[in-house]
Amino acid sequence: MGYYTLPTLSTLPFWNILLSPLIVLLLYVVGNEYVRASTKIPGLKGPKGWPLIGSLLDVQLGNTNVVVVNSAAAAKALFQANSQALSSRPMTYSFHKGAPSTASFTIGASPYDESLKRKKKGAAVALNRPAVQSYIPYLDLETKSFLKDLLHFGKMGKAPIDPLPMIQRMSLSLVTTINWGVRVPSIEDNLFNEIVYVEEELNRTRSTIGNPADHIPLLRLNPFSQVSATSKSLRQRRDKYMAKFDGEVVQGVNQGANSRPCVQASMLKYKEETLTDAELRSISLSMTSGGFETVSNSVHWTIGHLALHPELQDKAYEAIEEFTKSGFPEAADDQKCAYIFGLAKEALRYFTVIPLVLPRVSIKEVYHEDVLIPTGSTVYMNAWACNRDPELWSDPEVFRPERWLEKPDAPVFTFGLGYRMCSAHLLATRELYLIFMRLLSSFRLEASGEIRCDPREDLKNPRDLIMAAKPYQVFCVPRDEKKLTGYLVDV
Numbered sequence: 001m002g003y004y005t006l007p008t009l010s011t012l013p014f015w016n017i018l019l020s021p022l023i024v025l026l027l028y029v030v031g032n033e034y035v036r037a038s039t040k041i042p043g044l045k046g047p048k049g050w051p052l053i054g055s056l057l058d059v060q061l062g063n064t065n066v067v068v069v070n071s072a073a074a075a076k077a078l079f080q081a082n083s084q085a086l087s088s089r090p091m092t093y094s095f096h097k098g099a100p101s102t103a104s105f106t107i108g109a110s111p112y113d114e115s116l117k118r119k120k121k122g123a124a125v126a127l128n129r130p131a132v133q134s135y136i137p138y139l140d141l142e143t144k145s146f147l148k149d150l151l152h153f154g155k156m157g158k159a160p161i162d163p164l165p166m167i168q169r170m171s172l173s174l175v176t177t178i179n180w181g182v183r184v185p186s187i188e189d190n191l192f193n194e195i196v197y198v199e200e201e202l203n204r205t206r207s208t209i210g211n212p213a214d215h216i217p218l219l220r221l222n223p224f225s226q227v228s229a230t231s232k233s234l235r236q237r238r239d240k241y242m243a244k245f246d247g248e249v250v251q252g253v254n255q256g257a258n259s260r261p262c263v264q265a266s267m268l269k270y271k272e273e274t275l276t277d278a279e280l281r282s283i284s285l286s287m288t289s290g291g292f293e294t295v296s297n298s299v300h301w302t303i304g305h306l307a308l309h310p311e312l313q314d315k316a317y318e319a320i321e322e323f324t325k326s327g328f329p330e331a332a333d334d335q336k337c338a339y340i341f342g343l344a345k346e347a348l349r350y351f352t353v354i355p356l357v358l359p360r361v362s363i364k365e366v367y368h369e370d371v372l373i374p375t376g377s378t379v380y381m382n383a384w385a386c387n388r389d390p391e392l393w394s395d396p397e398v399f400r401p402e403r404w405l406e407k408p409d410a411p412v413f414t415f416g417l418g419y420r421m422c423s424a425h426l427l428a429t430r431e432l433y434l435i436f437m438r439l440l441s442s443f444r445l446e447a448s449g450e451i452r453c454d455p456r457e458d459l460k461n462p463r464d465l466i467m468a469a470k471p472y473q474v475f476c477v478p479r480d481e482k483k484l485t486g487y488l489v490d491v
């Protein structure tokens with residue numbers, strides 16, 4: 001009796017074509033799940049749901065296993081006591097791919113290596129206390145120009161304005177003057193708009209949670225993905241304005257005519273340490289990307305909040321008047337008006353504009369309460385949670401500058417902690433202080449229409465690295481128009 005062989009699915013060409021990719025996908029998923037499971041850290045629990053609770057958690061973002069540090073005590077124990085062990089940064093697909101070398105990354109995006117150490121040394125010299133002191137004339141000019149912009153565009157308090165572009169011009173011009181000695185004079189300048197766009201988009205490519213392809217390798221195979229092309233084109237656009245600023249510095253140094261002392265000129269003149277050209281460029285990138293959006297967004301959130309709370313403005317005004325004896329706040333004042341110093345710190349705490357700080361990678365094993373965090377682990381500090389830790393504050397959800405008068409030594413986690421803490425925390429706090437001193441002594445801020453400014457709910461885009469508020473409009477009503485115009489006459 002002859003046998004008749006039934007065709008199996010696999011002998012049918014159609015099924016072959018359909019099944020092969022499915023089998024490959026299945027194998028990939030199973031293999032990948034094994035890899036993901038093997039990166040979990042024994043002894044650490046993962047979240048069952050939101051909000052995150054517990055001081056240390058193990059979270060999986062696609063293939064990236066992340067230890068999230070959620071309490072003030074755990075953050076201090078890990079990032080301060082193990083400062084060197086947690087001193088590197090991860091390399092990501094969206095931001096790092098295609099860049100020529102680690103030397104050319106911003107400091108904040110650089111992994112730990114010899115080049116990073118040189119760059120950090122250079123930045124430390126440019127941003128330490130005496131250096132900040134030497135930037136006071138720049139702070140003076142840019143904060144006065146800010147007030148002048150508010151007066152001008154706000155038609156002496158009669159027209160409502162979106163203050164964001166004026167805030168951005170001020171913080172950008174501070175960074176470009178400090179780094180290159182070049183001002184950004186107007187929000188109507190084309191270069192201003194180009195820099196704002198490129199810097200915001202580039203920071204988006206650095207977002208910890210906003211780029212799924214950083215954590216799910218399969219997504220990198222997407223032939224229609226524009227991630228690499230977008231980063232490359234943004235970098236090219238940034239290189240253009242950086243080259244223009246660099247050129248102006250070199251020209252000034254060569255002609256011996258650099259009228260505004262700046263970081264790049266002093267590094268060129270004294271051939272700072274052994275910094276290569278790529279490392280010098282990295283310092284410029286770090287100042288721009290680190291100092292622009294962070295300060296702008298902190299000020300933008302706070303102005304929205306103040307416009308909703310006239311009672312806060314009244315207290316601040318009273319404190320400033322008492323402190324300045326009714327004069328115009330001096331740029332040289334080193335944060336001596338306690339209430340406004342508290343307000344600046346409270347703005348940093350309450351809005352925590354980089355809620356997950358910048359990611360770290362461990363270069364050594366770290367132990368925390370019997371849990372071993374292996375070398376090469378990704379660690380996020382949840383600065384948002386640490387700043388709202390109920391062990392520190394009984395009323396963390398209230399914006400209350402007085403808390404800093406009651407507990408002046410309490411920690412702020414907004415700048416991170418340890419070796420990779422923000423290099424410019426002294427400068428940034430001083431900027432905020434002077435901005436609020438001058439703004440609140442000059443204007444009453446009044447909401448025009450609805451302002452939605454709750455940092456828990458009203459984010460422009462929750463996936464961004466640096467939290468931005470939704471747009472709003474305010475009236476900036478001069479408290480004494482004649483006096484203010486007089487103060488600003490020479491700007």
Ligand code: HEM
Pocket residue numbers: 107108109110120123175286287288290291292294295298353354357358359414415416417418419420421422423424425427428
């Ligand atoms: C309100 C203003 C600012 C905030 C909230 C802020 C916040 C941060 C945070 C959270 C980090 C990462 C810290 C960590 O990993 O522990 C950082 C790093 C950094 N920031 Fe800032 N920053 C501000 C202003 C500035 C300014 C004005 C500059 C420069 C002019 C600057 C330059 C840097 C640099 C160079 C780093 C990298 C440090 C490193 O990786 O070693 N920042 N900043």
